[in-house]
Amino acid sequence: MLIQRIVRIVAAVLLLLVQCGCWNQIELNDISIVSATGVDVEDNGKWRMSYQLIIPQAISATTGVSTGGAPVYVFSTESDSIREAVNKTSQELSRKLYFPHNQMVVISEKAARQGIGPLLDVYLRTPDSRETVTVFLTRGKARSILEQLMPLEKIPGQAVQRMIENDQKNGSSFPQMSIHRILLDLLGPTHTAGIPSLTLSGEGELADSVDIMKETHSNKKIRLHQLGLIQGDKLIGWLNEQQSRGVMWLSGRIKQTTVAFACVNGETTRSSSIRIEEAKTTVKPERTKDGFVMQIRTKVKGVLTEYRCIDDLSKPQSIRRMESQIAGEINRMMSAGWVAVKKQHADIVGFGTIIHEKYPQTWNKIRSGWNDKLEDVQIRLETKVSVSRTGMSNNSFKAAQEKTGGQR
Amino acid sequence: MAFFSKRKGSARQSDTYTSTKGKGGKQTDKVEPLTADLDVNARVIGDRLGGSLDIVLRELRSAGKESIRLIVVYIDSIVDHRMIQEGILSPLADSPIPPLDLQDSGQDNNRQGSIIVGIAKHILSIGTIRSITTIEEALEALLGGSCLILAESEQTALAADVSGGEQRAVTEASTQTVIRGPQHSFTENCMTNIGLLRRIIRSSELRIHCLYIGRHTNTRIAVVYIEGIADAGVVNEMNRRLRAIDIDGVLESGYVEEFIQDKTFTPFPTLMNVERPDVVAAGLLEGQVAVIVDGTPFVLLAPVTFFKFFQSAEDYYQRYDISTFLRMLRHFAFVVSMLLPATYIAVTTFHQEMLPTTLLISLAAQREGVPFPALAEALLMEITFEVLREAGVRMPRAIGPAISIVGALVLGQAAVQAGLVSPAMVIAVSFTAISNFVTPQFNIAIAARLIRFSLMLLAGALGFFGIITGIIVVLTHLAGLRSFGVPYMTPAAPLLPSSLKDILIRVPRWAMSTRPLAIGGGKRKKDAKAPPWQRRSSGPEEE
Numbered sequence: 002m003l004i005q006r007i008v009r010i011v012a013a014v015l016l017l018l019v020q021c022g023c024w025n026q027i028e029l030n031d032i033s034i035v036s037a038t039g040v041d042v043e044d045n046g047k048w049r050m051s052y053q054l055i056i057p058q059a060i061s062a063t064t065g066v067s068t069g070g071a072p073v074y075v076f077s078t079e080s081d082s083i084r085e086a087v088n089k090t091s092q093e094l095s096r097k098l099y100f101p102h103n104q105m106v107v108i109s110e111k112a113a114r115q116g117i118g119p120l121l122d123v124y125l126r127t128p129d130s131r132e133t134v135t136v137f138l139t140r141g142k143a144r145s146i147l148e149q150l151m152p153l154e155k156i157p158g159q160a161v162q163r164m165i166e167n168d169q170k171n172g173s174s175f176p177q178m179s180i181h182r183i184l185l186d187l188l189g190p191t192h193t194a195g196i197p198s199l200t201l202s203g204e205g206e207l208a209d210s211v212d213i214m215k216e217t218h219s220n221k222k223i224r225l226h227q228l229g230l231i232q233g234d235k236l237i238g239w240l241n242e243q244q245s246r247g248v249m250w251l252s253g254r255i256k257q258t259t260v261a262f263a264c265v266n267g268e269t270t271r272s273s274s275i276r277i278e279e280a281k282t283t284v285k286p287e288r289t290k291d292g293f294v295m296q297i298r299t300k301v302k303g304v305l306t307e308y309r310c311i312d313d314l315s316k317p318q319s320i321r322r323m324e325s326q327i328a329g330e331i332n333r334m335m336s337a338g339w340v341a342v343k344k345q346h347a348d349i350v351g352f353g354t355i356i357h358e359k360y361p362q363t364w365n366k367i368r369s370g371w372n373d374k375l376e377d378v379q380i381r382l383e384t385k386v387s388v389s390r391t392g393m394s395n396n397s398f399k400a401a402q403e404k405t406g407g408q409r
Numbered sequence: 410m411a412f413f414s415k416r417k418g419s420a421r422q423s424d425t426y427t428s429t430k431g432k433g434g435k436q437t438d439k440v441e442p443l444t445a446d447l448d449v450n451a452r453v454i455g456d457r458l459g460g461s462l463d464i465v466l467r468e469l470r471s472a473g474k475e476s477i478r479l480i481v482v483y484i485d486s487i488v489d490h491r492m493i494q495e496g497i498l499s500p501l502a503d504s505p506i507p508p509l510d511l512q513d514s515g516q517d518n519n520r521q522g523s524i525i526v527g528i529a530k531h532i533l534s535i536g537t538i539r540s541i542t543t544i545e546e547a548l549e550a551l552l553g554g555s556c557l558i559l560a561e562s563e564q565t566a567l568a569a570d571v572s573g574g575e576q577r578a579v580t581e582a583s584t585q586t587v588i589r590g591p592q593h594s595f596t597e598n599c600m601t602n603i604g605l606l607r608r609i610i611r612s613s614e615l616r617i618h619c620l621y622i623g624r625h626t627n628t629r630i631a632v633v634y635i636e637g638i639a640d641a642g643v644v645n646e647m648n649r650r651l652r653a654i655d656i657d658g659v660l661e662s663g664y665v666e667e668f669i670q671d672k673t674f675t676p677f678p679t680l681m682n683v684e685r686p687d688v689v690a691a692g693l694l695e696g697q698v699a700v701i702v703d704g705t706p707f708v709l710l711a712p713v714t715f716f717k718f719f720q721s722a723e724d725y726y727q728r729y730d731i732s733t734f735l736r737m738l739r740h741f742a743f744v745v746s747m748l749l750p751a752t753y754i755a756v757t758t759f760h761q762e763m764l765p766t767t768l769l770i771s772l773a774a775q776r777e778g779v780p781f782p783a784l785a786e787a788l789l790m791e792i793t794f795e796v797l798r799e800a801g802v803r804m805p806r807a808i809g810p811a812i813s814i815v816g817a818l819v820l821g822q823a824a825v826q827a828g829l830v831s832p833a834m835v836i837a838v839s840f841t842a843i844s845n846f847v848t849p850q851f852n853i854a855i856a857a858r859l860i861r862f863s864l865m866l867l868a869g870a871l872g873f874f875g876i877i878t879g880i881i882v883v884l885t886h887l888a889g890l891r892s893f894g895v896p897y898m899t900p901a902a903p904l905l906p907s908s909l910k911d912i913l914i915r916v917p918r919w920a921m922s923t924r925p926l927a928i929g930g931g932k933r934k935k936d937a938k939a940p941p942w943q944r945r946s947s948g949p950e951e952e
Contacts, residue, residue, distance in 0.1 A: 026758045026872070028783060029776040034769065101762035102769060159766060233756030336570075 005006040032099040036073065037158030038134075039143030040120060042112040043079060048119075050086040051077040051144040052098060053158050060155045069212050072155045074146045083123050100130045106145040107181070107199060108136065113229060113236035121187075121234070121268065124180045132181035135162055138198040138229040138236065146199050148209040149223050152353040161223060168225060174246045175225050182284055183231070190364065191353035191371060193232045195240070195248065200226035231349040232372060238345040240338070247338020250331060251297065251350045251380075253282030260303075262323075262330040264310035272309040275327055275388065286356045288363065293379025295352055298386040299331060305391045314395045320388055328384040339380055346372045431770070447561045451480045453544055454557070469498070476526055482547075483556040489549040489573025493556055496535040496810045497569060507531055518586040529567055531682050533558075537570035541658065552627065579605065582685050585849065587723040594684045599629050599703035605686040606633060610693060614638070620651060626658035629703040630665065633689075638696045638924070643712060643893050647698050662702040662709050669700075669711075671891050676856040679892040681717060682707040688722045692919075697925050698893075712893035714925075716901070716912045719743065720875040723914050725806045732915040742847035742912060745840065747857045750787045751868035757783045759872030767896020773833035784869030786830050793819070798842070900925070 039051035052075065059072045076093065080086035090098050108117060112161040124130050139146050147157065153158030165177045175197035176182075186194035201207070205220030213219055228245035230238045240248065249255050257278060262270040279302040287294045301360075305314075305323075312319035342350055353371050367374060443450050451466055458464050463485040470476045479501060483493060506527040529538050539555075541547045542565055547557055554572025579601065583596035595602045603617055614636040621627050630651065633643050641744040650669040660664060662682055670679045683689050684706045689699050692710045700709040724732040757761055757772060764772070779786060797816040804812055821839075824830045841861070848854040860883060867875030890897035894919045900908035908925045 003715070026869075027761075029757050029761065029769075029773045032761065032773075034766075034773065036766075054774075055770055057770045057774035058777050061771045100763065102766045104766070129762075156766075156770070 014159065027097065031096055033094065033096040034099050035103045036105075036156045036363050037147050037161070038100075038103055038106045039147045040079075040083075040106065040108045041077075041143045042109065044117055047060045047075050047079050047081055048086050048112075049079045049144070050083060050084050051075060051147050052090065053147040053156075053203075054094075054098075055141065055156055069211065071150075073147075073150075073157060075144065077144055083119060084127070100127075103134050104156075104158040105128065105135045105137060108138050108196075109143040110138060110140050110198075110229075110236060112143070113138050113196075113231070116234045117183075117231065118234035121180065121184060124186070132184065133179050135165055136178050136180060136183055136196055137161070137165075138196050140198065140200060140226075145201065145207060146223060148207055149201060149221065150208045150214060150219075151223060151306070152214070164223075165197065166305075169256065171257055173187065173258040174242055174251055175228060176245075176249060177252055178254075186349070187234060188350075189233065189351075189354055190357040190368065191348045193347040193349050193372065195228045195230055195245070195347075195349035197245070198226045198289065199223050199228050202226075228349075230349060232344050232347045237347060240341050240345070243334065244338050244341035247334040247336070248282075248334045248342060248350055249338075250282065251284075251338055253280075253284070254279040255282075259306065260327060260330055260334075262327045264312070264326070266326070266329065271330065272307075273305070273323075274307040275303040275386075276306045278304060278389075284352070285353050286352070286359050288360065289379075292374070292379065293352075293356060294379045294381055295355075296381050297383065299335075299382070301327070301331065301384065301386045302389050303327075303386070304318070305388055308391070308397045309399070310397060310401050313400070314391050320391075324386040326390055327386045330383065331384050331386070332382045335382055335384075336380070339341060343375045343378075346375060348372055348375055352378060439910065443542055443547070443559075443564050443566055445562050445564050447478060447559055447563075448479060450544075450547075450559050450566070451482065454482060454551070454765055456550070457544065467498070469502060471501055471506050471528075472503055475505070477506060478561040479528075480559045481556060482551060482559065483571065484554070486552055486558060487554045487574050487902070488571045491572060492535065492571040496571065497556055497558065498674065499531060500532045500534060501528070504532055525558075525563050525565045525567055526562065528558060533567070533569055535569040535571060539568045540568075541566040541568050549627070553629075553666060563662040576601075584851065585683065585685050585688070585722070587685075587721065590686045590722050590726040591685070593686065595686060595689075595701075595706035595708055597704050597706060599631055599701050602632055602686070602701050602706070602708065603633070606699075609686055609690040610635065615693070618648070620648075622651065622654050623656055623658045625789055626660070626704075628659040630659070631701040633693065633699040633701060635693050635696075638694065639698050640696060643696075643698055646893055647700070647711065651700070651756075659702060659704070661705045662700065662707045665700060665702055665776070666709055671893065674758065675886065675890060676859045677715070677887065677890060677897070678718070678850070678856070679711070679713065679890060679897065681710040681713045681850060681851065683710055684708070685722055691722070691725070712895040713889075714892065714895060714899050715887060715897050720852040720911070721849040725918070729915050729917045733913075736915055737913055739847050739849070739934055742844040743853075743857055745849070746842075746844040746854070747864065748876065748880075749841045749844070750791060750861060751864040751879075752788050753834065754783045754865060754870040755872045755876055758869070772831070772833050775833050778828050779831050780828070781830075782869075783834075784865065786834050787838070787865055787869075788862075789836055789839075790824075790830055793824075794838055794842055795858070808826050 034055045034057070035052050036055050037053040039053075041049040041051065043049050054074045054076075056070065056072055056074055059070050076090075078086045078089040078093075080089055087098065106120070108120070124132060124134075137146075146161075149157060151157045151160035151164075154163065165175065168175055169177050176195060178194065178196045183194050183196065200223070201221050202224050203219075203221045206213075208214070208219040208221055225242075227242070228240040228248070229236050230240065246258075255277065257276070258280075259274050259276050261274040263269070263271045264273065279300075281300045283298045285296040285298070287296060308314070310323070314320065314321065339350070342348065349369060352375075353368075354365075357368075417477065425759050441453070445673055455464065455466060461484075465481075465485050467481040469479055469481065471479055481493075481497060481501070506524055523944050525540065529540070535556075539550065541550060541557065547566060547568070550559055550568035554570065554574075555568040556571045557560050558567040558569065560566075579593050579596055581592045585594075593605065595605060607615065612635065616634055616636050618632045620630055620632070622630050632647055632651065647669070651665070654665065654668045656664065656668070660781065666678075666680050666682070667673070681692075683692070689708050689710060693699060697710045700711070702709070719736065720734070724736060726733070757776070762771055776783075781789065797812065797819075801809070801816075821835055821840070825832050825835060834874075845857060847855050848857070858881075864876055864879045868877045869875075871878065888896070888898050888902050896903060899905060900912065907923060911921060912927065
């Protein structure tokens with residue numbers, strides 16, 4: 002009796018398991034992992050989606066079967082809507098595209114000028130595409146970025162992702178923009194975002210063949226280039242690297258970087274440099290009669306890494322002089338960034354957000370057309386640099402040599 | 410007869426029970442008393458034993474003028490010949506039985522029984538002697554390894570315990586080993602085992618009750634506990650359950666375990682079996698009750714809780730920080746041994762997005778060309794491993810190396826190269842297998858093995874959802890289990906905070922001032938604080 006009942010229950014449970022089917026079960030060899038996506042717009046107005054698929058056997062060292070083939074495969078599909086274009090891949094691919102491991106999305110300038118709204122909508126709506134994907138713009142075709150192989154790394158998509166992460170950590174000249182971050186910025190008070198762009202620098206052919214990787218150098222390579230300014234959902238202009246870095250300073254997104262500075266005020270060759278290890282920027286808006294003054298306080302700590310001046314570093318006043326020199330250099334970068342932002346009418350620094358937080362009433366009045374009112378915003382810079390160490394040595398090599406007798 | 414000293418009284422304390430169950434149920438309930446005729450008695454006993462090869466009936470006459478005819482009966486194969494020779498045969502042959510009037514006893518001067526009393530009191534140099542009045546008692550004594558002494562015209566016989574014969578010596582523990590700690594283990598002999606315990610717990614409070622189970626084996630079973638520490642209710646319950654057993658034979662403590670455990674339909678053991686005297690002693694000191702079954706070195710301990718199975722004897726011999734680390738490691742390994750293959754299946758077939766990209770690519774590359782779905786692959790490997798493992802236990806020792814070569818090759822390299830399984834799966838299965846061996850108690854490790862398979866099926870059908878469902882079912886089941894009335898998951902559920910110091914962590918010895926509440930409770934010692942030299946400087950407690 003009891004056993005009969007148990008058997009029945011177990012059978013029912015087993016049947017239930019089978020009944021529900023294997024739901025979203027999918028084996029690893031039924032998916033093709035997408036590492037990068039490219040978005041282009043064709044002349045006829047259709048979306049052209051490009052995919053960089055990873056070929057695991059060519060990458061994994063464990064299989065032991067080195068195919069010698071390319072580690073990725075790039076192809077494109079075309080349609081009026083993005084998801085339909087993705088859907089069309091089933092007409093030419095044996096496996097299902099798998100997006101959760103997508104590392105980057107490259108948007109061509111043309112597509113960005115047309116508006117990235119549809120793409121953002123897709124990312125918000127579908128569960129298999131993640132908002133952590135890093136977004137880049139490119140001046141040329143997005144597809145050609147996907148086709149380019151990168152040195153050292155096997156998967157180009159991942160390589161670019163790591164490149165921007167490396168820059169975040171060590172250079173901080175461009176912001177890393179994920180879909181999530183872009184959504185935050187574009188849906189925030191200022192409706193603007195800055196997205197870094199990739200470019201193929203150098204002459205010659207694309208490094209799109211494994212054979213090219215056999216050489217010690219490549220003619221063409223992917224590098225971070227400019228910062229594209231998005232307003233609303235459209236690309237409106239570009240900032241160069243220096244301006245981008247100024248914006249990074251202003252918005253307090255510098256983590257670690259190297260700042261070159263001159264020995265004396267007015268000198269053009271900035272021959273010494275400091276490694277910034279800590280940087281903190283606080284922005285305080287102040288209302289004035291006809292606009293705002295942004296009080297920008299920056300505190301920077303760093304280590305001297307290169308020194309070509311003649312000052313005696315064992316004296317505190319020369320350190321102080323150097324610190325003010327560095328502060329001046331940082332201020333210069335910030336001003337340059339701000340000037341460029343003002344000119345382009347895109348508040349990617351996020352001053353609007355800060356004013357919105359401090360003066361919500363006033364903000365409601367000025368929010369419309371904020372980006373055109375940037376002229377009324379002044380910045381007041383207050384930068385404090387402290388050089389915590391002068392590195393492993395004191396005076397510059399030249400100064401030391403002169404001290405020992407000045408024989409040259 | 411008060412003079413029959415009960416030096417090994419414990420062995421016969423439950424005589425009342427013995428007569429009702431162990432013997433009574435064995436044969437017909439007819440009781441046949443010994444007669445006054447020596448030859449009749451000897452013949453009846455011989456007949457009852459069916460004239461077996463190893464029955465020895467030795468007739469002799471006592472020394473002295475008033476020579477008395479005696480018959481000594483014993484079973485040759487289970488007695489100690491030297492004891493018979495030195496303790497029974499030579500004294501009987503050498504010294505005369507003193508007449509009744511010379512005996513300094515307060516007995517009524519009845520002729521009947523005087524010879525037997527005389528022999529028992531003045532001649533035999535054997536420790537344990539009983540008087541026997543019926544044939545059934547005589548047979549039982551004989552089969553238990555006693556030597557029977559029948560005297561002319563006496564209705565009473567003597568049974569002298571001379572049990573002996575070949576038996577295994579006390580050796581190192583082979584299944585529950587430790588690096589530091591006592592190395593000896595129990596043997597198959599019940600008395601030896603009790604002795605091992607007595608030598609550790611030299612307390613007058615140590616109680617040993619004995620009873621006999623098995624219609625044919627009549628196996629001696631000892632219930633051991635410490636009066637005042639063990640819960641009287643548990644002791645009574647243990648006795649009640651043991652008495653209710655009706656079985657042909659008991660060959661191992663597993664027979665008993667199945668009868669007295671609280672729930673049959675569970676993969677989790679509700680009794681612990683131990684082959685280490687120190688572990689049993691520790692259990693007794695915490696209030697557990699031990700059941701020693703003659704014929705097996707595995708002693709049962711009850712009541713137990715789930716977490717007891719992860720406590721190794723060594724935890725208490727090593728420093729507390731080391732023990733704590735190892736304790737956590739063991740719990741972790743148990744979870745791994747249950748969940749790892751299931752998790753692997755779920756992640757690779759449902760939740761690929763959870764993996765780091767590089768790992769995913771590596772796994773995907775390994776899976777290229779593998780013909781089976783991950784579930785089939787995992788089941789294949791698991792079953793292969795289980796087969797190998799079983800073979801390793803069962804096979805003759807001489808074939809061992811051959812199996813290990815085949816196992817290593819088939820399971821690892823060859824299977825991967827043949828494209829049957831992916832290397833990552835081999836790693837997952839191997840790590841699962843190794844984790845399974847970490848659990849100190851074999852029987853709960855097996856529970857993990859059983860559950861692993863059902864979790865794998867659930868993971869293959871429903872992914873993490875299935876695994877979580879499975880875990881919930883297992884946890885619910887665990888929470889409902891009891892071992893001799895003690896909830897299985899104590900002190901976690903029901904939560905007893907004061908008993909938590911010996912579960913995931915093992916606090917220093919001096920901080921374990923109370924016994925586990927669930928089992929015994931009560932204070933271990935009056936002063937529950939840290940020793941003074943540790944109290945002054947901030948001890949680990951304050952940190």
